[in-house]
Amino acid sequence: MVTTKIIFLTVFGLAAIWFGWRVFRTSSMVRSALSLLTCLTILGLIFFVMQAEFLAVLQVMMMATEMSIMAIFMMMFMMDPGGMSGMDMTHQKNLSITLGTIAGILVIFAIGFADWGEIVVAVSDAEQQNRDLGMEVMKRSMMIFETAGTSILVAMIVAAATALPFKNKKK
Amino acid sequence: MIELYIVLTTGAVLFSIGLYGALSQTNLVMIMMGVELMLGAAMLNLVAFWRYLHPETYSLQMFVLVGMTVMALEAAVGFAIGTQRFRTKGSVEMEEASDMKE
Numbered sequence: 001m002v003t004t005k006i007i008f009l010t011v012f013g014l015a016a017i018w019f020g021w022r023v024f025r026t027s028s029m030v031r032s033a034l035s036l037l038t039c040l041t042i043l044g045l046i047f048f049v050m051q052a053e054f055l056a057v058l059q060v061m062m063m064a065t066e067m068s069i070m071a072i073f074m075m076m077f078m079m080d081p082g083g084m085s086g087m088d089m090t091h092q093k094n095l096s097i098t099l100g101t102i103a104g105i106l107v108i109f110a111i112g113f114a115d116w117g118e119i120v121v122a123v124s125d126a127e128q129q130n131r132d133l134g135m136e137v138m139k140r141s142m143m144i145f146e147t148a149g150t151s152i153l154v155a156m157i158v159a160a161a162t163a164l165p166f167k168n169k170k171k
Numbered sequence: 172m173i174e175l176y177i178v179l180t181t182g183a184v185l186f187s188i189g190l191y192g193a194l195s196q197t198n199l200v201m202i203m204m205g206v207e208l209m210l211g212a213a214m215l216n217l218v219a220f221w222r223y224l225h226p227e228t229y230s231l232q233m234f235v236l237v238g239m240t241v242m243a244l245e246a247a248v249g250f251a252i253g254t255q256r257f258r259t260k261g262s263v264e265m266e267e268a269s270d271m272k273e
Contacts, residue, residue, distance in 0.1 A: 002174070009174055013181035020185050020208055024192045029200070036204050039185075040211050046178065047215075050222040055235050059214075062239055066207075066246055073250055074200055077263045089197045091266060096195035104187030111179045116224065119172050123226040136229035137236075144233060148240040155244040159251035165258055 008049045016042040029074040037067035053126040054133065178219040186212035199256070199263040203249045207242060214238045 019039035023032045040063035047056035090096075124132070137145050185208055192205030214235050221231035253263045260267065 100191030
């Protein structure tokens with residue numbers, strides 16, 4: 001069972017990295033959005049393998065919606081959404097590659113050398129997890145949850161106000 | 172232990188790819204994609220910490236929910252700025268956005 005999990009985690013992990021990398025390697029913006037959608041959906045599958053079923057379903061649902069909207073915005077805003085003209089839309093490439101590589105190496109070193117303590121093998125079933133998460137949301141983390149809800153409301157108002165056209169009142 | 176290492180390493184690589192994307196792209200929507208990738212990597216780490224280190228601590232799952240909220244908010248506000256920018260300047264290229272500093 002543990003070996004099966006390791007195989008699934010490795011395959012899904014490599015697939016997520018591959019699609020994450022493809023996001024910035026294709027000249028078609030629509031393909032970039034679909035690659036990101038696939039990458040984040042695979043993260044949802046990794047959540048499933050780690051037995052976090054509720055978060056996995058939430059991740060897949062949210063990312064499917066969000067990335068579809070992102071693909072539509074790509075079509076709206078881009079001069080060349082299909083990438084037919086092969087435009088280069090990057091800058092400071094060397095700096096970005098260096099900083100990305102340094103950050104990755106530092107984090108991997110931290111993972112390798114940190115003392116993670118005892119690893120827990122068994123975890124409660126999905127029904128119990130949902131119950132416990134519900135209790136957490138309604139008790140200790142209620143304030144955080146309420147704040148998140150209010151933030152969404154504020155962001156909706158801000159987004160609508162920002163996206164509306166400015167009216168020039170000067171005559 | 173090896174399962175934790177696999178998941179955390181996947182998260183680290185995704186984070187570095189996201190950082191590269193956020194720094195190297197000139198288009199607003201592509202920069203947002205890089206940020207989304209970094210947030211996805213952070214959520215992956217949080218779920219791994221919950222599953223393998225503290226499965227009794229549900230505040231870690233709560234933190235993932237907050238992460239998802241942040242992703243949605245970032246997308247909403249980012250697209251709103253992009254829409255306004257496109258409406259006024261006809262482009263969401265960030266190299267042409269130095270006038271926002273003025």
